[in-house]
Amino acid sequence: MSTTLIKNARIVNEDCIEAMDVRIADQRIQRIASKISATEGDRVIDAKGCYLLPGMIDDQVHFREPGLTHKGTIASESKAAVAGGITSYMEMPNVNPATTTIDALERKFAIAEESSLANYSFYLGATEDNLAEIKLLDPSKHCGVKVFMGASTGDLLVEDPAALDAIFRDSPVLIVRHCESGAVISENTARLSESKSTFTIEDHPILRDDEACYASSSFAVGLAKKHNSQLHVLHITTAKELALFEAGPIENKRITAEACVHHLWFSDKDYGELGNQIKCNPAIKSESDRTMLLKALTTNQIDIIATDHAPHTWQEKQVPFEQAPAGLPLVQHALLSLFDQVKNGQMTLPQIVEKTAHNPAIRYRIQDRGFIREGYYADLVLVDPTASTLVSEENTLYHCQWTPFLNHEFSAQIKNTWVNGNLVYENERVCGTPSSAMRLSFSH
Incomplete structure (x- = not known):
């Protein structure tokens, strides 16, 4: 041997x-x-x-397979991931067709078995009528169920209060949430349309502002408390949302929060130079929001750092703002960006390891990894x-x-x-x- x-x-x-x-x-x-x-x-x-270091465990990636392989594949993006020090990932359901059944979920596992260079798991996507599939999830085999709340495409958007209540009541696995309020975004769009006929990238954090994020995050936290659910709120971007989360170690928390590397790195000051390259949902917000996210990581209000790696082709990004897809590629450079945060005095190396390896392993109860x-x-x-x-x-x-x-x-x-x-x-x-x-x- x-x-x-x-x-x-x-x-x-x-x-x-x-x-x-x-x-x-x-x-x-x-x-x-x-x-x-x-x-x-x-x-x-x-x-x-x-x-x-223990390898980074990325709890939020979009590797685009099946159906969107012109953007990326499990093979290509896991290759970039291991080059960036990511050894395990959990991948999202908004592919084509969307991963909303156990059969579709297992087909993705089969693809990964043949092509992934990093350890893998996949989320089932919630819809307003697939509660029976959600109940079939096995906590020993499946990482969680992803609920898009107020900001998604296709049938993955779940806004019906009764459907949401049932998911929070009956899910046997961790619920992870994309939290932006579609109603608030629509109100912001109507208000801004009164003074502008065309939106630009600088309008993105205005359309998807802190109120849109807080309204949805607070609703999700309220549902989790009502049903004593296990809830993990993804990609927090605003200082306002931080009041929803308790400071302290992750052990025994039932409601946890995540920040993503691009929201820790970029601010709205970068839109002028990078434009649609950094268009993402939730939007990159102000410098003061970025500063507060970094602080919340050190006080353990935010428990996990992930990427939300979401590649699109260069050509897809070279269109007017309103038509450009949201998302950016990150897995190869995420851990390196965090080392720069350490060099800049924002965090310590043990804190980086806690947020990228220890805490994901604890939160998801991953066996024999993360340390x-x-x-x-x-x-x-x-x-x-x-x-x-x-x-x-x-x-x-x-x-x-x-x-x-x-x-x-x-x-x-x-x-x-x-x-x-x-x-x-x-x-x-x-x-x-x-x-x-x-x-x-x-x-x-």
């Missing part, structure tokens, strides 16, 4: 940074110690000067804080082949990524195969 010995790593794990060696064997972390001697058969990696512990799966990423990463068209791996970070030089570099003990990324090259990845399993 071949083994890997990582020597001289600075392990970032469970609120501390400690110099340790790690041996990987048979997919898992076999041993962690201050000094481990190499034995015959070890592949030795000298990690001197580098940080070893660097003996016996856990060896989902690991080695990061060199002394080597920078200049983002170029040539080294961007998304199927859509563009990134809003083009020409930015990040302050760190992803050196290696392991998925279940298999080296899948090394020295700027993806080297893994789909046999490295596994379907996530959950305790309950």
